Amino acid sequence: MSTHVLQTLTIFGCASLLFTCGQDQPSAPELSFEESLQEQLILAEPGDLILIPAGTHELTRSLSLNVPGITIRGEGIDASILSFKNQIQGAEGLLVNADDFVIEDIAIEDTVGDALKINESNNITIRNVRTEWTGGALTSNGAYGIYPVQSSNILIEGAVAIGASDAGIYVGQSTRIIVRNSVAEYNVAGIEIENSTFADVHSNVATNNTGGILVFDLPNLPVQGGRNTRVFNNHIANNNTANFAPEGNIVGDVPAGTGLMILANDNIEVFGNQFTDNDSAQIIIVSYYITERPFEDPNYDPFPESIFIHDNQFDGGGETPDSEPLIALQQATQKAIPAVVWDGAAVPGKAPQQILCLADNGDLSFVNLDAGNGFAAPSFNIAPHACTLPELPEISLGSAK
DSSP: OOHHHHHHHHHHHHHHHHHOTTSOOOOOOOOOHHHHHHHHHHHOOTTOEEEOOSEEEEOOEEEEEOOSSOEEEOSOTTTEEEEOTTOOEEEEEEEEOOSSEEEEEEEEEOOSSOSEEEESOEEEEEEEEEEEOTTOSOTTSOSEEEEEESOEEEEEESOEEEOOSSEEEEEESOEEEEEESOEEESSSEEEEEESOEEEEEESOEEESSSEEEEEEOOSSSSSOOOEEEEEESOEEEOOOOOOOOOTTOGGGGSOTTEEEEEESOEEEEEESOEEEOOSSEEEEEEOGGGGTOOOOOTTOOOSOEEEEEESOEEESOOSSOOSHHHHHHHHHHOSOOOSEEEOOOOOTTOOHHHHEEEESOSSOOEEEOOGGGTTOSOBOOOGGGOOOOOOOOOOOOSSOO
């Protein structure tokens, strides 16, 4: 319990004695863990540290925090567990709308909706946090595990995200982001950067998801124009779990067996990654038109541009694609799907080198699906993309702890 709360309770207790001298009064009922935690979050003051002891703590209602400068700290990612298995009120596990927030060494399990949502906040650190739906990969699971949105200066490290029906680690409509040294498995999307700018996603393991890592830019959202994301030094393997997203979700369009998908995003650098046995394709680069979903936003750019993929390793993959165009390609060629798949859709007049450059990836296989012409004439010619683009700068967060 924070110092502030202890002081408040002590003062209240002393005041009560002044009015009950000489009378036997029943003692106040002891607060449950849930009531105590709710009270600490409500009465918190900037700078407070809220400690979560070891144990599995059953909660029935969502938690929320609106006070800046708070740290929530448990005793370990598998020691201090907030379980929402019997949640009856609210959707999120913990909803935060506060700057300078730190949460570390804790697990959040089995929420009705998102496990940890952070909205419109600046300077966020999520360290050694596990979010999990313990019943396996189910459509009824919450959408997002770790979910900062419309926020800035975000550090996610040492996280574990399991079982989300949309994305295990999702950062949306945000800027200045680092996701590192984390594990995402058995989600629809392992790690997703959406409609965001200036992100580094590195040194993570994305495995057994439907899609390992997604970098998307979508229309009709308050923030768009996703760009400047680096995806590097990750292990992206065996992302072959059947897609279990609820019907209608755009992530439901991601084929099982996708290592990395880049959709309508610009200035993306992909390097130093190990791609292994992603059964649709190791990397898929597509325009928004591939979704066949309408949009009316006149400011939206549906095409990916300035994608630089270099110095990666590719093993296996492409053996059992989960996408009609890729299945048709495999049937026509009787070969595994190439490691890098581009749908071929582009702004008329754009040179191939302005869209996609491939360099120093070993004996890399590639296909342009010719989606703009109804997949009529796929090309395996990698030569137009044998080029380089300027490397993107490292992301610096400034105030994140």
